[in-house]
Amino acid sequence: MHGMANVPAVEMRDVHKFYSDFHALRGVNLTISKGDVCVAIGPSGSGKSTLLRCINQLEVISAGRIFLDGELQGYREVDGRFHTLSPSRVANQRRRTGMVFQRFNLFPHMTALENVVEGPIQVKGVPRSEARERALALLERVGLHGLGSRYPNQLSGGQQQRVAIARTLAMEPQVMLFDEPTSALDPELVGEVLDVIKDLAQSGMTMMLVTHEIGFAREVADDLVFMDHGLIVEGGKPQDVLNSPARGAKPGAFLSKVLA
């Protein structure tokens, strides 16, 4: 059943996450269809980062199931029991997703180009010359033509984040996860990163994006979910969620703060 068009790219079923005693995700259900852009908004501490990190197994979920392209993540389920996958299987599953972090997390001892070729060469075994060629094309695509030989500390925040996006794209993930990709940037650098993300969205990349840029969310999102206290409390078309915070009135209170 893998790879069929009607299988969702991401499916979360009743996912819970505990950090020792703290109940950070309290039963999340979420489906992202292939090619869709799902944007998560919500107050700080509501569990948005945790949700993304569970999808690519940077966190181990405490209950529930996560499927990517129909494949259960992290476990093999036999007769209702979960068998933990080996680290190499988990690493393999992670290749299906790409993650862009709030603070870029570029490798500081590598140039921009080396950052981008690292994954393809070391993980996928792509020959160096081929990886390099593709990386140069990707750097060009994110508007960084000619900056491949710079080290991260010789780049602006916006440029670093675009290198990070190119590094993720180089692995050809099926789903891209963005955790507040513009929150660490000076205001005048936000636009250049959002433009790259918008391009990606329009190219048909499946992605989940956590952001506080409400205007941008409205523009790119196919689905918008509003999180609070470890739950998705509203979800649907962006205009519906943003304009009619009927139930709970929570998005309304949050949005008036964000938009103020």
Add this chain to the structure above:
Amino acid sequence: MSEQGPASTATHPPGVVDGPIRVVRNDVVPPRYIGRWITTLVLLLVAVQAAHGLIGNVHFHWAVFAEHVFSPQVLRGVWWTLLLTVAAMALAVPLAMVLVVMGESRNPLLKAVALGFFNVSATTEIYTQLVFWGLFALLFPRLSISIPFGPELIGVDSRLLVTPAVAAVVGLGFNESAYLTEIFRAGFRAIDRGQTEAAQALGMSARKIWLRILLPQAMRTIIPPTSNETIGMLKMTSLVLAVPFTLDLMFATSAIANRLFLPVPLLMVAAAWYLFITSVLMVGQYFLERHYGRGHDLIVSKGGPM
């Protein structure tokens, strides 16, 4: 300084570019460091005085120094001291790396073994450890792999395996690995957790993450203290007398000194060689630091006074 175009006659406000404009670089006169000159002069005077006091001093027996500084016995001592230093560090560095990785492992047994090894080598004193390794062949005459309470599979006479030279290297290396473990652990701990996460998100294996992402970054903070440890190791080789191992530089020079009843010139021979080797090591350290400092401008920056 060199590009002397005609002064710009542009009248537009700064920041507004109107056609190609010429930039006249500031004509910079470097500051005069009068203080530096005075310091240099004073130090030069002191150095000349000191050199005169040493060279003209009959108590130093410079003729004896010259006679022995390149004598075969001393050169052999230099060779063995270098060999012990390099071999002990070559044992200690990978061992410490393994201990750090084991300490970070999720396997509780590996963790306990690492901790136990660390405790034993860090809390007992080096002289005792060297004596122990010297006695190893007496304490355990035969080293063998056998089925517990059953027949021996393979075995070897300890005296063939743990020679004095091996005992010296193992003693120095094990002891050193405990200190290096602390240094390495601090180096790895200083790396942001986001580095590991970014590498994991790319699907890298734990081994690749250690080798390609964490180790090169840790090197930057690890190298200076490890270089110090190497220089310390150079001096610590003089303790191998405890094994007893008697071919190192310190033993060689003091043997000659005892024969001649002239300790001072032979001490100067040893000191000169230690100084020379230390200087060579520091050159190596400089290049290593420059290599692993890439991506951190503090070291590679070119302009500006420092």
